Amino acid sequence: MSDLDTKTFIDKYAITRKGTDSLKWDALKERFGSDELLPLWVADADFSTDQVVKDALVKRVDEGAYGYSIRSADYVASYQGWQDRHEGTQVKAEWLIFSTGVVQSLYDLIACFTNEADGIMIQTPVYYPFFNSIKDQKRRLVEAPLLNDDEDYTMDLVKMEELFKAKNIQLFILCSPHNPIGRVWTKDELQAVLRLCQTYNVRLLSDEIHSDLVVHNHTFVSALTVAKEVGFRDLIVCNSPSKTFNFAxxxxxHIWIPDEALRTQFQKWAKQHRQTEISVLGQVAAKTAYQSSDEWHQAFLQVIEENYLFIKSTLQEAFPEITISPLQGTYLAWLNIESVLAGESVKEFIQEKAKLAIDYGEWFSPAYKHYIRINLATTPDIIKQALKQFILAAKQ
Ligand SMILES: Cc1ncc(COP(=O)(O)O)c(C=O)c1O
Structure with a gap:
């Protein structure tokens, strides 16, 4: 339990985002065709970041000069401290490369480490920019669908091995924890995956942006930790403070590349294609949060878990046929709502009847067209209102 209880957290940090040029709140007309929807889609939070982070940003803003910045020596130390405290991951300063975002990093890493028509494997359903980053760059998309046993999702290692053998795959992009199904992969699962990659010479890119968003009885294990244990060097990890502390x-x-030869290859590529500088405010915010926002983070996780449990119990009581995948990590709930549809499409039900904006299952895989993804990083009041609208729509 955090010393900051959820009520105090919500009172202090819940904010009105409508009218702040927020993608989630202010792009509803553009993205969904109507301003009249309650938004529970794109993955950011309806809470301000920790007060200490805001104070550090205000102080830095007050300095007034925002010229080019260097990577500060204490940045990496504060990040290493956080990783060590929260997940037992040990990272070395020299492995670190900054980026402007994880999706940009995926595009860059694919461009650097693969060629047109190379095979890249992903486990579907998965965060849709994975598809785009492969297809936009004319790489060959290879899907290894997750096994779904009544919303209990596991990796299909047999299928993956078959595909590794048959499809000439250069890169496997792992989502860990997995968006949208909310799994936190266990050490055993990760070991099995890394061993497969090792056997078939497949480079592994692990997107760990949700690594800090793990509910209390689960433990996140980084691919960096497992790679060290199994002696696997062909690994790149992307992560970021942006979901954790709400400053996307x-x-x-971050991009972490432990292997020196791979890192040099990427740096050479970046010199020609990606001359980005460091975000001054991003570095200040992240350094402060990694040093001091443990309590804020703990309370944030509690709010997410309480919202999840509330949705689960309310919907299970009203509509027992709706299935919700167990939430181990991320702040995203994944629901199959086929049973409440009365002949209409999910989109018609969600937008026209329930007046909600959510992420549609088909964005993550065409096989999941009856699913929706709900963003839990909001206030219980908004979750209650959304459920009210959903239940009313289902009873129409
Ligand atoms: C798995 C995953 N990767 C990357 C991102 C986006 O990262 P960024 O905003 O740093 O590009 C998200 C956002 O939802 C995500 O879920």
Whole structure:
């Protein structure tokens, strides 16, 4: 339990975002065709970041000069401290490369480490920019669908091995924890995956942006930890403080490349294609949060878990046929709502009847067209209102 209880957290940090040029709140007309929807889609939070982070940003803003910045020596130390405290991951300063975001990093890493028509594997359903980053760059998309046993999702290692053998795959992009199904992969699962990659010479890119968003009885294990244990060197990890502390708009994320030859290859590529500088405010915010926002983070996780449990119990009581995948990590709930549809499409039900904006299952895989993804990083009041609208729509 955090010393900051959820009520105090919500009172202190819940904010009105409508009218702040928020993608989630202010782009509803553009993205969904109507301003009249309650938004539970794109993955950022309806809470301000920790007060200490805001204070550090205000202090830095007050200095007035925002010229080019260097990577500060204590940045990496504060990040290493956080990783060590929260997940037992040991990272070395020299492995770190800054980026403006994880999606940008995916595009860059694919461009650097693969060629047109190379095979890249992903596990579907998965965060849709994975598809785009492969297809936009004319790489060959290879899907290894997750096994779904009544919303209990596991990796299909047999299928993956078959595909590794048959499809000439250069890169496997792992989502860990997995968006949208909310799994936190266990050490055993990760070991099995890394061993497969090792056997078939497949480079592994692990997107760990949700690594800090793990509910209390689960433990996140980084691919960096497992790679060290199994002696696997062909690994790149992307992560970021942006989901953890709600500052995606500060455009600051990490790429970790432990292997020196791979790192040099990427640096050479970046010199020709990607001359980005460091986000001054991103670095200030992240350094402060990694040093001091443990309590804020703990309370944030509690709010997410309480919202999840509330949705689950309310919907299970009203509509027992709706299935909700167990939430181990991320702040995203994944629901199959086929049973409440009365002949209409999910989109008609969600937008026209329930007046909600959510992420549609088909964005993550065409096989999941009856699913929706709900963003839990909001206030219980908004979750209650959304459920009210959903239940009313289902009873129409
Ligand atoms: C798995 C995953 N990767 C990357 C991102 C986006 O990262 P960024 O905003 O740093 O590009 C998200 C956002 O939802 C995500 O879920």
């Amino acid at each position: 708009g500060l455009l600051h994320s």
